[in-house]
Amino acid sequence: MVTKFLLSEGVPVDINYGRGTPLFLAAESGQDKTLEILLDHGADPNISVHCLGGPFFMALTKHSFKCMETLVKFSQAGADVNWKTFGLTPLGFATARGGYTNFIQFLLDVGADANVSDDLGWLPVQLAAARDCREEVEMLFPLTSPIPNVPNWTIEGVISHAKIEAKKPLDQKNCQRRKSFLKLQADIAFKQKDYKLASELYDMAISHGESAALYANRSLTKLLTGDGEGALSDALRCRMLRPQWAKVFYREGAALMLLEEYEQAYDALLDAQNLDPQSAEIERELRKARELMTNMNASRERPDAP
Structure with missing residues (x-):
């Protein structure tokens, strides 16, 4: 098994390359047998990974009884529940x-x-x-x-x-705390690719106070679930709050691309590029919009075949 081999070669059991420790990643993937091996080799079940928490919390969000039970019962120290x-x-x-x-x-x-x-x-x-x-x-x-x-x-x-x-209603201080709290949950759901849940949580966060960032994030979740109209609506709301932000126009352009409104998408992406001319991501999407717009116009002008 790859895990056993790497551990036998001296790879640190709690090494973290940025996405979490092996124990965290195994919990994220629902691999309870891998968890047992890592715990047998002294893996720490209570190392937190940024706002995503530790392996036990990750196993819970993934609805994995087996992983949660493994982290509690097979660890010498035991996961802090x-x-x-x-x-x-x-x-x-x-x-x-x-x-x-x-x-x-x-x-x-x-x-x-x-x-x-x-x-x-x-x-x-x-x-x-x-x-x-x-x-x-x-x-x-x-x-x-x-x-x-x-x-x-x-x-x-x-x-x-x-x-x-x-x-x-919450007072202003608690309202801000709740909004931050909900945004963190939404960010976690997004990283887990649960875009529907992330969208709902961003919606709850917005109910405690609008912000351009929240609308931009929700626009992206809707884009990834195929809701072009919703993605566009959020992008336009974001634009009202922060009209000089390149990401606003990029989100708008991406939504319009999904809706196959290529000319409007091109204009929005061009605005994004004017605000952030160094962005390779915007340049790629702009080039794509230009090509699709050209192809669409060419097909409109092409006479019907005899």
């Missing part, structure tokens, strides 16, 4: 995101703490309650210490209170 990533523990992530109900009991069984809050002070039970997921609340409630500002400390009371609190 309460390690926070972008303001959330794995349990907080599962209850905030939704779609992880089957993982919550597992997380609790391996030591996840139901009393660790997120970056805004919300506990997992509150995050589940805000989504009106009674099943998750019922799992978490017995393990959660009473919350002082919840007057009716019952399952119904927690759900009712969380729904009310979730509708309240």
Whole structure:
């Protein structure tokens, strides 16, 4: 096996070339057997990879029970199941995101703490309650210490209170924190090539405050999912907020290319090149738009064959 051979040749087990350690990459790929080998050779399950967190968190986002179990049970030190990533523990992530109900009991069984809050002070039970997921609340409630500002400390009371609190506007400081928090989640989803989820998370971030960068990022996710109209709409919103940014026109041009509006795409990309004449990426797309525009015009002018 390649992993065993490389380790036998002295390759450091926790080496990181920029995309993460071998353990992190194995968790990302759902390779539980490779995880076992790496852990047997002393791999550290708690090395964090930038905003993407560690192997355990990555295994959770990939819905891999086997990898999560391997990281907890086959590691001498054991993966830290309460390690926070972008303001959330794995349990907080599962209850905030939704779609992880089957993982919550597992997380609790391996030591996840139901009393660790997120970056805004919300506990997992509150995050589940805000989504009106009674099943998750019922799992978490017995393990959660009473919350002082919840007057009716019952399952119904927690759900009712969380729904009310979730509708309240955040103050400016918390609004910015929440926007940053959601952007990080979106960035992670994008890196995992889950473009639909990334788009939804960018949308949630935008609801806490518009920014050109968020619209540009969401435009790209829509472009990658084939939503040309949505990509164009976001590019145009971005353009209103930051009219002298080359990326704005590049996003607009890319969306128009997808919509086969080659002349408009060429104009937008030409504007992008004027703002960033050194960009090879813009030059390539501009050349492509020029060729497609020329071919389209030629086909229009070509007389019908007899």
